[in-house]
Amino acid sequence: MKIMAVCGSGLGSSFMVEMNTKKVLKKLAIDAEVTHADLASATPDQADLFIMTKDLAASSGIPADKLVVLNNIIDINELEAKLVEHFAKQ
């Protein structure tokens, strides 16, 4: 599985999300390749799951079933809860 964290520039906030995602996946014992990118280069075929803020999600063009939307990208508990919810739907 490939997971892509996305932000406007692809090297600030997306990188923080990538770090937190790796921590959560380790805790959940889920094996995945996690990367980060800017919004312009994040196209639906590039990953199985995309993580981004609510402020970006609307303009991302990523289908809802491949999207985890965060309100607070620092909050690792929100991230974990939303990832668990996402995987439960798969």
Add this chain to the structure above:
Amino acid sequence: MLAKWLTQQTVNVVESVDDWKQAIRLCASPLLENNAITPAYIEAIFQLHETIGPYYVLAPGIAMPHARPEQGVNRLGLSMLLVKKGVKFNSSENDPVYLITLLAANDSSSHVDMLTQLAALFAESKDIETIFKAQDREQVLAVINRY
């Protein structure tokens, strides 16, 4: 580690600002003065914000404006502005913003340690609360110096 970047010169505290653009300009001014960034970097952040929205508002009260290295970064840099009364960034969930941290990365990897420490600070809600309520630069730096 953050104290290497966030210093008497790069951390500022103001009562209020007119709008988010003024907040970013004020936050960036120490990095312009020490030539870490060029004015083009600030314009790049404004342009991206106007195109895709406030992508750098991370959490309630916290913004980390940044653009790409090739958009006007001369060298790695970080600056911080506390706006005591808060400022709207048009973020649906996280307005008003009190703490603005301008990140200038000169390539895609050299800022990793800096971001790791910043993420640790931002995740510590008690310390962030202390910064939000700080009265002056010394009170902000007292927290920063622990990261």
